[in-house]
Amino acid sequence: LLLAWIVVYFSLIKGIKSSGKVVYFTATFPYVVLLILLIRGVTLEGAIEGIKFFIIPKWSQIANAKVWKDAAAQIFFSLSAAWGGLLTLASYNKFKNNTIHDTLIVALTNCATSVFAGFVIFSILGHMAVKLNVTVPEVAKSGFGLAFVAYPEALTLLPISPLWAIIFFLMLFTLGLDSQFTIVETVATAICDGWPTLLRKKKWLVMLTIAVCCYLLALPCLTHAGIYHVQLIDSYAGTYPLIIVAIMECIGISYLYGLRRFCKDIAMMCGYQPNYYWQANWAFITPALLTFVLIFSFVFHEDVSYGDYEYPLWAVTLGNLILVFCAIWIPGVAIFWLILTPGSFYERLVKCTTPTDTWGPHLPQHRDERYAHMANPSAGLGAKYTPNDGTKL
Secondary structure, three states, X not given: OHHHHHHHHHHHOOOHHHHHHHHHHHHHHHHHHHHHHHHHHHOOOOHHHHHHHHXXXXXXXXXXXXXXXXXXHHHHHHHOOOOOHHHHHHOOOOOOOOHHHHHHHHHHHHHHHHHHHHHHHHHHHHHHHHHHOOOHHHHOOOOHHHHHHHHHHHHOOOOOHHHHHHHHHHHHHHHHHHHHHHXXXXXXXXXXXXXXXXXXXXXXXHHHHHHHHHHHHHHHHHOOOHHHHHHHHHHHHOOHHHHHHHHHHHHHHHHHHHHXXXXXXXXXXXXXXXXXXXXXXXHHHHHHHHHHHHHHHHHOOOOOEEXXXXXXXXXXXXXXXXXXXXXXXXXXXXXXXXXXXXXXXXXXXXXXXXXXOOOOOOOHHHOOHHHOOOOOHHHHHHOOOOEOOOOOO
Protein backbone atom coordinates (compact mmCIF):
# COMPACT_ATOMS: atom_id res chain seq x y z
CA LEU A 1 0.00 0.00 0.00
CA LEU A 2 2.80 2.39 0.90
CA LEU A 3 4.62 1.60 -2.35
CA ALA A 4 1.43 2.20 -4.36
CA TRP A 5 0.90 5.65 -2.84
CA ILE A 6 4.56 6.58 -3.30
CA VAL A 7 4.25 5.69 -6.99
CA VAL A 8 1.00 7.66 -7.28
CA TYR A 9 2.51 10.72 -5.61
CA PHE A 10 5.67 10.89 -7.70
CA SER A 11 3.69 10.17 -10.87
CA LEU A 12 1.38 13.10 -10.18
CA ILE A 13 3.80 15.50 -8.51
CA LYS A 14 3.89 17.65 -11.67
CA GLY A 15 0.24 17.11 -12.46
CA ILE A 16 -0.99 15.90 -15.81
CA LYS A 17 2.43 16.44 -17.43
CA SER A 18 4.07 13.70 -15.35
CA SER A 19 1.09 11.31 -15.11
CA GLY A 20 0.59 11.43 -18.88
CA LYS A 21 3.97 9.84 -19.46
CA VAL A 22 3.36 7.10 -16.86
CA VAL A 23 -0.06 6.28 -18.31
CA TYR A 24 1.50 5.32 -21.64
CA PHE A 25 2.73 2.20 -19.84
CA THR A 26 0.01 1.63 -17.21
CA ALA A 27 -2.80 1.93 -19.77
CA THR A 28 -1.27 -0.35 -22.43
CA PHE A 29 0.35 -3.02 -20.24
CA PRO A 30 -3.00 -4.55 -19.12
CA TYR A 31 -3.97 -5.10 -22.77
CA VAL A 32 -0.76 -7.03 -23.36
CA VAL A 33 -1.42 -9.19 -20.29
CA LEU A 34 -5.05 -9.77 -21.26
CA LEU A 35 -4.00 -10.91 -24.73
CA ILE A 36 -1.42 -13.32 -23.27
CA LEU A 37 -3.94 -14.74 -20.79
CA LEU A 38 -6.61 -15.07 -23.50
CA ILE A 39 -4.30 -17.03 -25.79
CA ARG A 40 -3.41 -19.32 -22.88
CA GLY A 41 -6.99 -19.55 -21.64
CA VAL A 42 -8.72 -20.59 -24.86
CA THR A 43 -6.26 -23.47 -25.31
CA LEU A 44 -7.25 -25.04 -21.99
CA GLU A 45 -9.71 -27.87 -21.49
CA GLY A 46 -13.13 -26.58 -20.48
CA ALA A 47 -12.55 -23.05 -21.77
CA ILE A 48 -15.57 -23.25 -24.07
CA GLU A 49 -17.86 -23.99 -21.11
CA GLY A 50 -16.68 -20.89 -19.31
CA ILE A 51 -17.14 -18.76 -22.42
CA LYS A 52 -20.66 -20.13 -22.91
CA PHE A 53 -21.49 -19.18 -19.33
CA PHE A 54 -20.20 -15.67 -20.08
CA ILE A 55 -22.01 -14.97 -23.36
CA ILE A 56 -25.32 -16.84 -22.95
CA PRO A 57 -27.78 -14.56 -21.09
CA LYS A 58 -29.93 -15.82 -18.22
CA TRP A 59 -33.24 -14.12 -18.87
CA SER A 60 -34.59 -15.16 -15.46
CA GLN A 61 -32.27 -12.56 -13.89
CA ILE A 62 -33.82 -9.68 -15.81
CA ALA A 63 -36.16 -8.92 -12.89
CA ASN A 64 -33.35 -9.02 -10.32
CA ALA A 65 -32.78 -5.50 -8.98
CA LYS A 66 -29.22 -6.34 -7.94
CA VAL A 67 -28.32 -7.22 -11.55
CA TRP A 68 -29.46 -3.80 -12.79
CA LYS A 69 -27.66 -1.99 -9.96
CA ASP A 70 -24.46 -3.99 -10.54
CA ALA A 71 -24.64 -3.36 -14.29
CA ALA A 72 -24.94 0.38 -13.72
CA ALA A 73 -22.12 0.28 -11.17
CA GLN A 74 -19.89 -1.60 -13.62
CA ILE A 75 -20.36 1.06 -16.30
CA PHE A 76 -19.79 3.88 -13.81
CA PHE A 77 -16.65 2.22 -12.48
CA SER A 78 -15.11 1.27 -15.80
CA LEU A 79 -15.96 4.57 -17.50
CA SER A 80 -15.28 6.66 -14.40
CA ALA A 81 -18.63 8.34 -15.06
CA ALA A 82 -19.95 10.60 -12.27
CA TRP A 83 -16.59 10.35 -10.47
CA GLY A 84 -15.35 13.62 -11.95
CA GLY A 85 -12.29 12.02 -13.53
CA LEU A 86 -13.47 12.41 -17.11
CA LEU A 87 -14.28 16.08 -16.56
CA THR A 88 -10.93 16.70 -14.88
CA LEU A 89 -8.84 15.08 -17.60
CA ALA A 90 -10.94 16.67 -20.35
CA SER A 91 -10.31 20.09 -18.81
CA TYR A 92 -6.66 19.77 -19.85
CA ASN A 93 -7.58 19.40 -23.53
CA LYS A 94 -7.20 22.20 -26.03
CA PHE A 95 -10.30 24.37 -26.11
CA LYS A 96 -11.20 23.38 -29.69
CA ASN A 97 -10.73 19.66 -29.03
CA ASN A 98 -13.56 17.52 -30.46
CA THR A 99 -15.00 16.24 -27.19
CA ILE A 100 -17.90 14.42 -28.86
CA HIS A 101 -15.48 12.37 -30.95
CA ASP A 102 -13.38 11.54 -27.87
CA THR A 103 -16.48 10.55 -25.92
CA LEU A 104 -17.46 7.95 -28.53
CA ILE A 105 -13.95 6.50 -28.61
CA VAL A 106 -13.72 6.23 -24.82
CA ALA A 107 -17.18 4.67 -24.41
CA LEU A 108 -16.76 2.11 -27.21
CA THR A 109 -13.22 1.20 -26.14
CA ASN A 110 -14.36 0.77 -22.56
CA CYS A 111 -17.21 -1.59 -23.45
CA ALA A 112 -15.05 -3.56 -25.88
CA THR A 113 -12.37 -3.95 -23.20
CA SER A 114 -14.93 -5.23 -20.69
CA VAL A 115 -16.16 -7.87 -23.13
CA PHE A 116 -12.58 -8.81 -24.05
CA ALA A 117 -11.67 -9.19 -20.36
CA GLY A 118 -14.76 -11.35 -19.85
CA PHE A 119 -13.49 -13.87 -22.40
CA VAL A 120 -10.09 -13.89 -20.66
CA ILE A 121 -11.56 -14.53 -17.22
CA PHE A 122 -14.23 -17.08 -18.04
CA SER A 123 -12.07 -19.17 -20.35
CA ILE A 124 -9.79 -19.93 -17.40
CA LEU A 125 -12.70 -20.29 -14.96
CA GLY A 126 -14.16 -22.87 -17.32
CA HIS A 127 -10.90 -24.81 -17.11
CA MET A 128 -11.01 -24.53 -13.32
CA ALA A 129 -14.55 -25.94 -13.26
CA VAL A 130 -13.46 -28.98 -15.31
CA LYS A 131 -10.46 -29.58 -13.07
CA LEU A 132 -12.57 -29.46 -9.92
CA ASN A 133 -15.45 -31.37 -11.53
CA VAL A 134 -17.99 -28.65 -10.74
CA THR A 135 -20.09 -26.23 -12.79
CA VAL A 136 -18.86 -22.79 -13.85
CA PRO A 137 -21.35 -20.90 -11.61
CA GLU A 138 -19.85 -22.69 -8.61
CA VAL A 139 -16.37 -21.28 -9.24
CA ALA A 140 -17.40 -17.86 -10.60
CA LYS A 141 -17.76 -15.27 -7.85
CA SER A 142 -18.97 -11.69 -8.09
CA GLY A 143 -17.29 -8.56 -6.85
CA PHE A 144 -13.88 -8.75 -5.20
CA GLY A 145 -14.09 -12.52 -4.96
CA LEU A 146 -13.66 -12.85 -8.72
CA ALA A 147 -10.42 -10.87 -8.99
CA PHE A 148 -8.85 -11.79 -5.66
CA VAL A 149 -10.15 -15.31 -4.95
CA ALA A 150 -11.63 -17.20 -7.91
CA TYR A 151 -9.25 -16.10 -10.68
CA PRO A 152 -6.02 -16.43 -8.65
CA GLU A 153 -7.18 -19.87 -7.55
CA ALA A 154 -7.76 -20.78 -11.20
CA LEU A 155 -4.25 -19.61 -12.10
CA THR A 156 -2.76 -22.09 -9.61
CA LEU A 157 -4.10 -24.92 -11.77
CA LEU A 158 -2.09 -23.77 -14.80
CA PRO A 159 1.40 -25.00 -15.70
CA ILE A 160 4.07 -22.57 -14.43
CA SER A 161 1.39 -21.02 -12.19
CA PRO A 162 3.75 -18.54 -10.41
CA LEU A 163 4.50 -16.88 -13.76
CA TRP A 164 0.82 -16.38 -14.59
CA ALA A 165 0.11 -15.16 -11.04
CA ILE A 166 2.90 -12.55 -11.24
CA ILE A 167 1.70 -11.32 -14.64
CA PHE A 168 -1.92 -11.14 -13.44
CA PHE A 169 -1.16 -9.17 -10.27
CA LEU A 170 1.14 -6.81 -12.16
CA MET A 171 -1.84 -6.10 -14.39
CA LEU A 172 -4.08 -5.47 -11.36
CA PHE A 173 -1.43 -3.16 -9.91
CA THR A 174 -1.22 -1.05 -13.08
CA LEU A 175 -5.02 -0.93 -13.35
CA GLY A 176 -5.18 0.27 -9.75
CA LEU A 177 -2.58 2.94 -10.45
CA ASP A 178 -4.60 4.21 -13.43
CA SER A 179 -7.69 4.49 -11.25
CA GLN A 180 -5.81 6.26 -8.49
CA PHE A 181 -4.15 8.67 -10.92
CA THR A 182 -7.56 9.85 -12.10
CA ILE A 183 -9.19 10.07 -8.67
CA VAL A 184 -6.28 11.88 -7.00
CA GLU A 185 -5.89 14.27 -9.94
CA THR A 186 -9.62 15.03 -9.74
CA VAL A 187 -9.49 15.89 -6.04
CA ALA A 188 -6.27 17.90 -6.38
CA THR A 189 -7.53 19.83 -9.42
CA ALA A 190 -10.82 20.68 -7.67
CA ILE A 191 -8.95 22.00 -4.61
CA CYS A 192 -6.39 23.98 -6.63
CA ASP A 193 -9.02 25.42 -8.97
CA GLY A 194 -11.08 26.49 -5.97
CA TRP A 195 -8.22 28.54 -4.53
CA PRO A 196 -5.87 29.04 -7.50
CA THR A 197 -3.97 32.04 -6.11
CA LEU A 198 -3.11 30.21 -2.91
CA LEU A 199 -2.63 26.61 -4.05
CA ARG A 200 -1.94 26.33 -7.78
CA LYS A 201 1.82 26.84 -7.31
CA LYS A 202 1.79 24.44 -4.35
CA LYS A 203 0.06 21.54 -6.07
CA TRP A 204 2.84 19.19 -4.95
CA LEU A 205 1.82 19.91 -1.36
CA VAL A 206 -1.84 19.27 -2.14
CA MET A 207 -0.88 15.96 -3.78
CA LEU A 208 1.25 14.99 -0.77
CA THR A 209 -1.57 15.77 1.66
CA ILE A 210 -4.06 13.72 -0.37
CA ALA A 211 -1.66 10.78 -0.66
CA VAL A 212 -0.87 10.73 3.07
CA CYS A 213 -4.54 11.01 4.06
CA CYS A 214 -5.62 8.26 1.66
CA TYR A 215 -2.79 6.00 2.84
CA LEU A 216 -3.83 6.39 6.48
CA LEU A 217 -7.52 5.89 5.67
CA ALA A 218 -6.70 2.69 3.76
CA LEU A 219 -4.73 1.06 6.60
CA PRO A 220 -7.82 -0.55 8.22
CA CYS A 221 -8.42 -2.35 4.91
CA LEU A 222 -5.12 -4.22 5.41
CA THR A 223 -6.32 -5.95 8.59
CA HIS A 224 -7.88 -9.41 8.70
CA ALA A 225 -11.28 -7.72 8.52
CA GLY A 226 -10.14 -5.49 5.67
CA ILE A 227 -12.11 -7.23 2.95
CA TYR A 228 -15.30 -6.70 4.99
CA HIS A 229 -14.53 -2.98 5.27
CA VAL A 230 -13.91 -2.77 1.51
CA GLN A 231 -17.11 -4.67 0.71
CA LEU A 232 -19.15 -2.38 2.95
CA ILE A 233 -17.68 0.81 1.46
CA ASP A 234 -18.03 -0.49 -2.09
CA SER A 235 -21.66 -1.54 -1.60
CA TYR A 236 -22.80 1.82 -0.27
CA ALA A 237 -20.31 4.43 -1.53
CA GLY A 238 -19.52 2.98 -4.96
CA THR A 239 -22.99 2.34 -6.38
CA TYR A 240 -25.99 4.35 -5.21
CA PRO A 241 -24.17 7.72 -4.83
CA LEU A 242 -22.77 7.46 -8.37
CA ILE A 243 -26.23 6.90 -9.83
CA ILE A 244 -27.62 9.81 -7.80
CA VAL A 245 -24.79 12.10 -8.94
CA ALA A 246 -25.32 11.09 -12.59
CA ILE A 247 -29.06 11.84 -12.37
CA MET A 248 -28.35 15.23 -10.79
CA GLU A 249 -25.78 16.02 -13.50
CA CYS A 250 -28.32 15.31 -16.24
CA ILE A 251 -31.02 17.36 -14.53
CA GLY A 252 -28.63 20.20 -13.71
CA ILE A 253 -27.29 20.47 -17.26
CA SER A 254 -30.62 19.96 -19.05
CA TYR A 255 -33.05 21.93 -16.89
CA LEU A 256 -31.07 24.33 -14.68
CA TYR A 257 -28.13 25.35 -16.84
CA GLY A 258 -30.23 24.82 -19.95
CA LEU A 259 -29.83 22.24 -22.69
CA ARG A 260 -29.78 24.86 -25.46
CA ARG A 261 -27.06 26.85 -23.70
CA PHE A 262 -25.06 23.65 -23.15
CA CYS A 263 -25.30 22.69 -26.83
CA LYS A 264 -24.16 26.19 -27.85
CA ASP A 265 -21.16 25.84 -25.53
CA ILE A 266 -20.24 22.53 -27.19
CA ALA A 267 -20.63 24.11 -30.63
CA MET A 268 -18.31 26.91 -29.53
CA MET A 269 -15.64 24.26 -28.86
CA CYS A 270 -16.33 21.52 -31.41
CA GLY A 271 -17.73 23.61 -34.26
CA TYR A 272 -21.15 21.94 -34.31
CA GLN A 273 -24.00 21.21 -31.92
CA PRO A 274 -24.81 17.68 -30.69
CA ASN A 275 -27.68 16.10 -32.59
CA TYR A 276 -31.10 15.32 -31.15
CA TYR A 277 -30.00 11.82 -30.08
CA TRP A 278 -27.54 13.24 -27.55
CA GLN A 279 -29.97 15.89 -26.39
CA ALA A 280 -32.73 13.33 -25.83
CA ASN A 281 -30.34 11.15 -23.82
CA TRP A 282 -29.21 14.00 -21.59
CA ALA A 283 -32.68 15.42 -21.00
CA PHE A 284 -34.94 12.35 -20.89
CA ILE A 285 -33.62 8.86 -21.57
CA THR A 286 -30.56 8.71 -19.27
CA PRO A 287 -32.11 10.36 -16.18
CA ALA A 288 -35.29 8.30 -16.62
CA LEU A 289 -33.42 4.98 -16.91
CA LEU A 290 -31.11 5.80 -14.00
CA THR A 291 -34.04 6.88 -11.84
CA PHE A 292 -35.78 3.59 -12.65
CA VAL A 293 -32.65 1.60 -11.71
CA LEU A 294 -32.22 3.61 -8.50
CA ILE A 295 -35.84 3.18 -7.35
CA PHE A 296 -35.90 -0.47 -8.44
CA SER A 297 -32.71 -1.11 -6.43
CA PHE A 298 -34.02 0.65 -3.34
CA VAL A 299 -37.35 -1.20 -3.41
CA PHE A 300 -35.72 -4.61 -3.74
CA HIS A 301 -32.64 -3.73 -1.71
CA GLU A 302 -30.82 -6.53 0.10
CA ASP A 303 -28.45 -5.81 2.97
CA VAL A 304 -24.76 -6.17 2.20
CA SER A 305 -23.07 -9.54 2.73
CA TYR A 306 -19.72 -11.13 1.95
CA GLY A 307 -19.88 -14.84 1.15
CA ASP A 308 -21.93 -16.45 3.92
CA TYR A 309 -21.30 -13.59 6.32
CA GLU A 310 -24.26 -11.31 6.99
CA TYR A 311 -23.32 -7.86 8.25
CA PRO A 312 -24.75 -6.85 11.66
CA LEU A 313 -27.29 -4.05 11.99
CA TRP A 314 -24.72 -1.47 13.13
CA ALA A 315 -22.59 -2.14 10.01
CA VAL A 316 -25.61 -1.80 7.71
CA THR A 317 -26.52 1.45 9.47
CA LEU A 318 -22.95 2.68 8.98
CA GLY A 319 -23.22 1.80 5.28
CA ASN A 320 -26.42 3.81 4.96
CA LEU A 321 -24.74 6.75 6.68
CA ILE A 322 -21.88 6.50 4.16
CA LEU A 323 -24.44 6.64 1.34
CA VAL A 324 -26.16 9.68 2.85
CA PHE A 325 -22.83 11.43 3.48
CA CYS A 326 -21.83 10.97 -0.17
CA ALA A 327 -25.11 12.32 -1.55
CA ILE A 328 -26.04 15.01 0.97
CA TRP A 329 -23.61 17.55 -0.49
CA ILE A 330 -25.81 18.08 -3.56
CA PRO A 331 -28.82 19.52 -1.69
CA GLY A 332 -26.53 20.81 1.10
CA VAL A 333 -24.48 23.10 -1.13
CA ALA A 334 -27.64 24.25 -2.94
CA ILE A 335 -29.24 25.23 0.38
CA PHE A 336 -26.00 26.91 1.49
CA TRP A 337 -25.97 29.22 -1.56
CA LEU A 338 -29.71 29.91 -1.25
CA ILE A 339 -29.16 31.11 2.30
CA LEU A 340 -26.05 33.11 1.45
CA THR A 341 -27.49 34.92 -1.59
CA PRO A 342 -29.38 38.19 -0.84
CA GLY A 343 -32.92 38.94 -2.03
CA SER A 344 -36.33 37.30 -1.88
CA PHE A 345 -36.62 33.53 -2.18
CA TYR A 346 -37.54 33.76 -5.88
CA GLU A 347 -34.68 36.18 -6.58
CA ARG A 348 -32.24 33.91 -4.75
CA LEU A 349 -33.53 30.89 -6.66
CA VAL A 350 -33.07 32.66 -10.00
CA LYS A 351 -29.58 33.87 -9.12
CA CYS A 352 -28.46 30.46 -7.83
CA THR A 353 -29.66 28.68 -10.98
CA THR A 354 -28.05 31.20 -13.32
CA PRO A 355 -24.34 31.16 -14.29
CA THR A 356 -22.23 33.71 -12.44
CA ASP A 357 -20.57 36.61 -14.21
CA THR A 358 -17.25 34.73 -14.12
CA TRP A 359 -18.68 31.73 -15.98
CA GLY A 360 -17.29 31.10 -19.46
CA PRO A 361 -14.09 30.29 -21.37
CA HIS A 362 -10.98 31.24 -19.42
CA LEU A 363 -9.14 32.85 -22.35
CA PRO A 364 -10.72 35.88 -24.07
CA GLN A 365 -9.97 34.62 -27.60
CA HIS A 366 -12.26 31.62 -27.02
CA ARG A 367 -15.31 33.62 -25.99
CA ASP A 368 -18.17 34.20 -28.38
CA GLU A 369 -20.63 37.09 -28.14
CA ARG A 370 -22.50 35.45 -25.26
CA TYR A 371 -19.40 35.64 -23.05
CA ALA A 372 -17.93 38.90 -24.40
CA HIS A 373 -18.58 40.81 -21.15
CA MET A 374 -17.77 38.11 -18.59
CA ALA A 375 -15.62 38.96 -15.57
CA ASN A 376 -12.14 37.62 -14.83
CA PRO A 377 -12.57 33.92 -13.88
CA SER A 378 -9.18 33.55 -12.17
CA ALA A 379 -10.24 34.35 -8.62
CA GLY A 380 -11.66 30.87 -7.84
CA LEU A 381 -13.95 29.96 -4.94
CA GLY A 382 -12.22 32.44 -2.68
CA ALA A 383 -13.83 35.33 -4.59
CA LYS A 384 -17.14 36.86 -3.59
CA TYR A 385 -20.15 35.13 -5.14
CA THR A 386 -21.57 37.58 -7.67
CA PRO A 387 -24.35 36.14 -9.85
CA ASN A 388 -25.23 37.93 -13.05
CA ASP A 389 -28.59 39.56 -13.71
CA GLY A 390 -30.33 36.24 -14.32
CA THR A 391 -31.00 36.84 -18.00
CA LYS A 392 -31.34 33.56 -19.87
CA LEU A 393 -28.97 33.19 -22.79
